[in-house]
Amino acid sequence: MIRRRRFLRLLAVCGMGWGLGGCASGKGLRSGGRVVVVGGGYGGATAARYLKQMNPGLTITLIEPQETYLSCPGSNEAVAGLGDMGTLARSYDWLRRELDIGKVTARVARLDRQRRRVILNDGAEVTYDRLVLSPGIDFRWEAIMGYDEAASRFVPHAWKAGPQTALLARQIRAMPDGGLVLITAPPSPYRCPPGPYERASLIAYYLKKHKPRSKILILDAKTRFSKQPAFEQAWRELYGDMVEWVSSEKEGRLERIDAAGRTVETEFDTFRADVLNVIPPQKAGVLAEQSGLTDASGWCPVDPLSFASVYDPAVYVIGDACQADPMPKSAFSANSQAKVCAAAIVASLAGEPPPDPLLINHCYSFVAPDQAISITGVYGYSRDDGQLIVRSTGETPPHGDRRREAGYARAWQRSFKKDVFGY
Amino acid sequence: MTQLPNTHRDVLSFVRRVQIGTIAVALCFQARAEKLDTVLAALGCLGCHADEEEQIPEPASLRRFDAKEMASLLREYREGKRSGTVMNRIAAGLTNQDIEAIAGFLGKRP
Numbered sequence A: 001m002i003r004r005r006r007f008l009r010l011l012a013v014c015g016m017g018w019g020l021g022g023c024a025s026g027k028g029l030r031s032g033g034r035v036v037v038v039g040g041g042y043g044g045a046t047a048a049r050y051l052k053q054m055n056p057g058l059t060i061t062l063i064e065p066q067e068t069y070l071s072c073p074g075s076n077e078a079v080a081g082l083g084d085m086g087t088l089a090r091s092y093d094w095l096r097r098e099l100d101i102g103k104v105t106a107r108v109a110r111l112d113r114q115r116r117r118v119i120l121n122d123g124a125e126v127t128y129d130r131l132v133l134s135p136g137i138d139f140r141w142e143a144i145m146g147y148d149e150a151a152s153r154f155v156p157h158a159w160k161a162g163p164q165t166a167l168l169a170r171q172i173r174a175m176p177d178g179g180l181v182l183i184t185a186p187p188s189p190y191r192c193p194p195g196p197y198e199r200a201s202l203i204a205y206y207l208k209k210h211k212p213r214s215k216i217l218i219l220d221a222k223t224r225f226s227k228q229p230a231f232e233q234a235w236r237e238l239y240g241d242m243v244e245w246v247s248s249e250k251e252g253r254l255e256r257i258d259a260a261g262r263t264v265e266t267e268f269d270t271f272r273a274d275v276l277n278v279i280p281p282q283k284a285g286v287l288a289e290q291s292g293l294t295d296a297s298g299w300c301p302v303d304p305l306s307f308a309s310v311y312d313p314a315v316y317v318i319g320d321a322c323q324a325d326p327m328p329k330s331a332f333s334a335n336s337q338a339k340v341c342a343a344a345i346v347a348s349l350a351g352e353p354p355p356d357p358l359l360i361n362h363c364y365s366f367v368a369p370d371q372a373i374s375i376t377g378v379y380g381y382s383r384d385d386g387q388l389i390v391r392s393t394g395e396t397p398p399h400g401d402r403r404r405e406a407g408y409a410r411a412w413q414r415s416f417k418k419d420v421f422g423y
Numbered sequence B: 001m002t003q004l005p006n007t008h009r010d011v012l013s014f015v016r017r018v019q020i021g022t023i024a025v026a027l028c029f030q031a032r033a034e035k036l037d038t039v040l041a042a043l044g045c046l047g048c049h050a051d052e053e054e055q056i057p058e059p060a061s062l063r064r065f066d067a068k069e070m071a072s073l074l075r076e077y078r079e080g081k082r083s084g085t086v087m088n089r090i091a092a093g094l095t096n097q098d099i100e101a102i103a104g105f106l107g108k109r110p
């Protein structure tokens, strides 16, 4: 209660102190507008927060079917039995309480873009002036023969945090010493490019301690991967030859999966696993696809200046679902894009052009509980070709200070959630 | 190493205070969308760096520095005169104008 009163007082102080009434345009911060945000993950929750903070006069409705969001960052530790799932959870209470964001716990069934309405599963409708979509990913279930949603109930993907994460963790714990963990890594683009390799590292940490004769094999649809030199260095130093990575150049295409038999067939070989983790090829969340916001790639093309869909200027797509090359699909990117998008919407509702974006991605991967590596990119916007450009990039060198980075990575997991969910 | 400030501010976090206040300025006083650039550059830092309530030595709470200190730190990282893990990579992507904007926005007011 006190906090809320203080917050309102704060707004009042800002309003008077900064001369809200004296805006040149007469609109500025006071301009109202209804913004609906669909998807309360890292992209959507950040957008809702910063829209309201940039313009408290807006009415923000956040639509998300879950009461509690579970973070994927940190879920690879849960897979390896390090840390509990509770620390991954965040509620929407702070956003509701401190910022008066309307949280609707429902799934969006479809969009009526003509009438600017969002239609919920129960038939209720919500009208918007601007819509932000951050629905994350869905899987291309048709892409791998023998692996579909039904198969994922016993051969987990664990690429969305929740029951899938817990299932994979249980299987790792139950497997015999000397067993094989087989991870299939998807083709690009996909959510969290270094994620499969972080997962292999942390599982190796667990196995080395508890089941040291076991092996981890990564069958990759790619020929190289994110932070490869630093990962391979860490694997050699920490786990000897426990982790083996196989490029698609060597094994060829993934032909077929026999989920019941936990068997994977490539062009040249057959592998039988004790624990099979299939990370399937991906696309934008199906809502985006059904709403006509994706192109042939399966992802949503946007104007990177504002993240407005190229198909509809009132709809903005951020996070994993959008095409924001050369940014990777990460929580950090989603958060950075959400801030750019919020500023563009606030400007657009006030009749102003969007500001020049400066975007950052910075992803940590744990290679052991106390060692991490990272990759960083800073991105700007080129007015000449209307695209994002790389301003700088860098990654942990093979002999980088992994212990120091692990400390930063832990701090990031906490402060990042606070920037998104407020606590 | 610089000490964390031990003054305990009772009003909400620094982050919220500065963000709302300065965005109000950016949007209203100047009433020019370009000023949102400043805000955006600075908000990028908050994905990692906590406000003062976070009592951890690293990554540094942005509350420790005034605008001048922050700008010179960023320049040192960019020019490789100071070595960190991540900050060299990020600062390499910043222009002088970005650095001034970030420091001016997030630096402690005297």
Ligand SMILES: Cc1cc2nc3c(=O)[nH]c(=O)nc-3n(C[C@H](O)[C@H](O)[C@H](O)COP(=O)(O)OP(=O)(O)OC[C@H]3O[C@@H](n4cnc5c(N)ncnc54)[C@H](O)[C@@H]3O)c2cc1C
Binding pocket: A038, A039, A040, A041, A042, A043, A044, A063, A064, A065, A066, A069, A071, A072, A073, A074, A075, A076, A106, A107, A108, A109, A134, A135, A136, A137, A158, A159, A160, A191, A192, A195, A285, A287, A318, A319, A320, A321, A329, A330, A331, A332, A333, A334, A362, A363, A364, A365
């Ligand atoms: C194992 C793993 C580790 C990772 N580690 C990191 C890391 O260390 N750092 C990092 O930066 N990133 C990491 N990521 C990536 C990160 O999780 C994603 O990039 C991020 O979650 C993307 O945010 P988003 O908002 O696009 O999607 P999400 O966070 O998935 O949010 C989408 C939300 O939309 C909701 N939704 C979907 N459809 C509808 C609908 N029809 N109606 C209403 N709501 C809907 C969903 O319920 C969901 O809550 C990791 C990912 C994985 C799998």
